[in-house]
């Protein structure tokens with residue numbers, strides 16, 4: 518049997534090994550050490566922000582974002598239903614708030630039409646604040662996820678957030694490197710356009726530190742508050758005085774050392790993602806009723822990072838779980854898109870709107886292998902296996 522082709526694995530080589538060895542040899546293996554601040558500066562420079570705050574995960578960055586934004590008990594947050602659970606729990610239940618779920622558009626990101634419809638027709642705006650007509654709760658924020666590295670429709674979502682007094686939180690955990698190349702937001706990176714944004718360096722993301730995250734904000738005091746909360750809210754380090762409940766959400770020096778090398782390789786990874794994406798499109802799009810879902814790309818003024826590729830089975834007669842099982846038998850790892858969050862056990866009573874496309878994409882998407890070391894030959898094996906289904 519030929520080699521196993523994994524879905525998405527870290528791409529570490531000699532440079533990462535050398536960096537880890539250097540960090541270990543230096544003795545700076547925990548949360549002190551110069552590399553964390555260096556990595557924060559490097560990410561901030563890359564995405565064009567004044568500062569970034571390193572964390573031990575994307576999930577903790579999102580939790581800090583919710584706290585920095587002042588989301589709390591009784592508040593509601595508009596979030597996508599087609600996303601990973603960590604885009605929702607940290608912005609809502611971690612801080613005592615409740616989600617209102619919204620479906621997606623054809624980018625798989627939250628549908629601006631459905632968000633607008635919810636705000637205009639299911640809420641009331643009083644003194645610049647939005648209240649849910651059904652629950653009476655304050656709708657405080659809008660969580661936007663740049664799904665699979667696709668850019669959400671930021672001009673419209675920013676406009677909606679402004680008109681309805683919503684804090685906009687960007688989950689750019691899958692979209693490091695995705696940015697506008699033209700239009701009113703030209704040069705702006707995913708994660709940097711709303712009030713506050715988060716990145717992840719988990720093992721499956723486009724660059725990885727094993728585990729880790731980063732937060733940026735257009736409010737300097739929010740970024741400072743997030744840093745404070747991530748370091749146990751120490752007001753006086755020597756005397757162990759803490760001025761609020763904080764967390765240990767810090768990144769280690771070893772992780773940051775890896776991150777610096779990975780960030781240096783990011784543009785190369787993005788080129789690689791595009792080459793394999795183009796190969797999948799050439800091999801599969803339009804064949805046997807199959808589609809490779811598009812990204813918002815240069816034709817729409819966006820440079821996407823193309824983190825995850827979506828095979829859409831809608832017109833093919835193939836069934837998602839059969840495809841996944843039959844490819845697995847041939848040593849090819851794929852996966853379905855996430856189960857919709859409004860259908861998850863913890864959210865039975867929450868409102869959900871505009872779901873048609875999310876339901877369809879949930880049923881019909883299989884994510885194909887997309888590691889940044891996926892060879893042309895391995896990609897062709899996946900294409901041939903799919904065509905033979």
Ligand SMILES: *Cc1c(COP(=O)(O)O)cnc(C)c1O
Pocket residue numbers: 574575576577600601603604662688690691717718719728729730
């Ligand atoms: C990966 C991911 C997260 C969480 O990041 P971790 O670093 O794994 O905690 C949050 N939201 C989305 C959409 C993700 O894909």
